[in-house]
Amino acid sequence: MLIRKPRSNEIRPSEITPRHVFENRRQFMTGVGMVGLGAIAGGSLGGLLAPETASAATTLATIKNDKYTLAGLGEAAPTDKVVASTYNNFYEFGTGKGDPADNSKDFQPLPWTVTVDGAVENPGTYDFDDLINPHQLEERVYRFRCVEAWSMVVPWVGISLGEVIRRLGPTSNAKYVAFETLYDPERMPGQNRSPIPWPYVEGLRMDEAMHDLSLLTVGMYGEVLPNQNGAPIRLIVPWKYGFKSIKSIVRISFVEDQPPCTWNIANAREYGFYSNVNPEVDHPRWSQAKERIVGTGIFAERRKTEMLNGYADQVGSLYDGMDMSKYY
Amino acid sequence: MTQKSVSGAASRPGNFRRAASKVAVFIICLMPLAWVIWLAFTPGVGGSGLGPNPQEFLNRFLGDWALRFLLIALAVTPIRMLLRWNWVFRFRRMLGLYAFFYVSLHLTSYVVLDKQFFWDEIWSDIVKRTFITVGMASFVMLIPLAVTSTAGMVKRLGANRWRRLHQIVYLIAPLACLHFFMMRKGVQLEPMIYAGIATVLLMIRIWHRFRSRPGAG
Numbered sequence A: 001m002l003i004r005k006p007r008s009n010e011i012r013p014s015e016i017t018p019r020h021v022f023e024n025r026r027q028f029m030t031g032v033g034m035v036g037l038g039a040i041a042g043g044s045l046g047g048l049l050a051p052e053t054a055s056a057a058t059t060l061a062t063i064k065n066d067k068y069t070l071a072g073l074g075e076a077a078p079t080d081k082v083v084a085s086t087y088n089n090f091y092e093f094g095t096g097k098g099d100p101a102d103n104s105k106d107f108q109p110l111p112w113t114v115t116v117d118g119a120v121e122n123p124g125t126y127d128f129d130d131l132i133n134p135h136q137l138e139e140r141v142y143r144f145r146c147v148e149a150w151s152m153v154v155p156w157v158g159i160s161l162g163e164v165i166r167r168l169g170p171t172s173n174a175k176y177v178a179f180e181t182l183y184d185p186e187r188m189p190g191q192n193r194s195p196i197p198w199p200y201v202e203g204l205r206m207d208e209a210m211h212d213l214s215l216l217t218v219g220m221y222g223e224v225l226p227n228q229n230g231a232p233i234r235l236i237v238p239w240k241y242g243f244k245s246i247k248s249i250v251r252i253s254f255v256e257d258q259p260p261c262t263w264n265i266a267n268a269r270e271y272g273f274y275s276n277v278n279p280e281v282d283h284p285r286w287s288q289a290k291e292r293i294v295g296t297g298i299f300a301e302r303r304k305t306e307m308l309n310g311y312a313d314q315v316g317s318l319y320d321g322m323d324m325s326k327y328y
Numbered sequence B: 001m002t003q004k005s006v007s008g009a010a011s012r013p014g015n016f017r018r019a020a021s022k023v024a025v026f027i028i029c030l031m032p033l034a035w036v037i038w039l040a041f042t043p044g045v046g047g048s049g050l051g052p053n054p055q056e057f058l059n060r061f062l063g064d065w066a067l068r069f070l071l072i073a074l075a076v077t078p079i080r081m082l083l084r085w086n087w088v089f090r091f092r093r094m095l096g097l098y099a100f101f102y103v104s105l106h107l108t109s110y111v112v113l114d115k116q117f118f119w120d121e122i123w124s125d126i127v128k129r130t131f132i133t134v135g136m137a138s139f140v141m142l143i144p145l146a147v148t149s150t151a152g153m154v155k156r157l158g159a160n161r162w163r164r165l166h167q168i169v170y171l172i173a174p175l176a177c178l179h180f181f182m183m184r185k186g187v188q189l190e191p192m193i194y195a196g197i198a199t200v201l202l203m204i205r206i207w208h209r210f211r212s213r214p215g216a217g
Helices: A019-023 A027-029 A051-055 A081-084 A098-105 A128-132 A161-168 A208-209 A262-265 A313-321 B003-007 B012-040 B056-084 B086-114 B118-126 B130-147 B151-157 B161-167 B169-183 B189-212
Strands: A111-119 A124-127 A136-144 A150-158 A176-181 A200-207 A216-221 A233-236 A248-255 A290-292
Touching: A019 B169, A027 B161, A081 A150, A111 A128, A111 A150, A124 A128, A128 A161, A150 A161, A161 A216, A200 A208, A208 A313, B012 B056, B012 B086, B056 B086, B056 B169, B056 B189, B086 B130, B118 B130, B130 B161, B130 B169, B151 B161
Parallel strands: A111 A248, A150 A290
Antiparallel strands: A111 A124, A136 A150, A150 A216, A176 A200, A176 A248, A216 A233
């Protein structure tokens, strides 16, 4: 465990322009392959911005991942950015859909550290920048399916979880990856009540975590992740129900046994470890066959939910021979 | 009923005040509906003031108010018992009917906007989802109470049978609270507040009964 305190006049990693941005600066300026004109690599060039600007939406320098696009989902437009950042679940800031946006306004995500422990070669406490900056930020448009039968189409910005895991070097004993959300009731007022046990914990099987679709996410809509959406760092696993995509991660542990998951602890009958999107396995209290795409209006028809949220051809083989209604 | 005939026909201003107060309460009870209609026609995030998931918003809003009116109607008798405000009694039927009105809208929004008339889905919901079974049961039990709410029906049934029939509400209210509690994910405070209020309102009746009839155990 190494925590180094930076000197006050020292250039922080967050202020250093990543090499790939510097080397591609012409491309960067013309905006080819980049999101936003005159984009600032948020988190990376955050120090150059006035504090007021930095706390507002900060544009990220990303490349678009051609494998995961809006067109690939057969959608004309993503969910309205305001909808995606004002209608969501994040019980750490309250149980209402608007609570996270309302109650996270004062939350200061940075500085942030992530503790890496367990069966891994490079354990330690990593600064947010040290964890993210070695990797290329990419934009991926995914369908996001909540277990409550609503969905969104969101352009996330993040880095491949698999690449991060490779860098951390899990040992052969690492069969699962466990994640933990910040527990700090003073900063996360929803934690003063207990609708679910705290801290929020989640987990993936190693092959799920290593899959190309798994995204360690730091932004959405080309900008730094809003507090209410799990700033500064969250997971996005698009073939699973939304609650698997744990927010505001402070710990990543490599473990041998299947780790506990918050909703499974809270209600094992309703929420299993896998929680793969599956239109054929009902939630005990509602059908999962259809979903409402939020923001489409009061008379909009519901969409038929696809097996593994439409990612069956990519992740289906992970579950070959597994009874999905037993391992829900 | 008796004080009606005492203060009754002779004093016109009293009649007028009673009628005016009923109209006022009638209009106040329509306010939640007016508010939600207003929201539907106001611009907002996701299209209107109803928000990004208007079906869910509307359904929960109407359900909340159905439960609130049910509890308000149930509060009339305890208020009379404890505070001796006999005048609240004249609003009891209206409040009960408003509970029925809002729960009907709640159900309608579920059938029309939520399920969009997919009757097979609705049927499997009722059969398979306990919280919907419970909610539907409390709605069905409210129907005879609404139907027999008129003065003519009280007369036809006779006061005793009418009262016994309307005691179903002591079952309906806990079921409605249970429906709300089961609908929420996790253990949440709000449904417990409603359940707590319902419990208090029913306990006051029990306590009052034992106090006023010490012999009857």
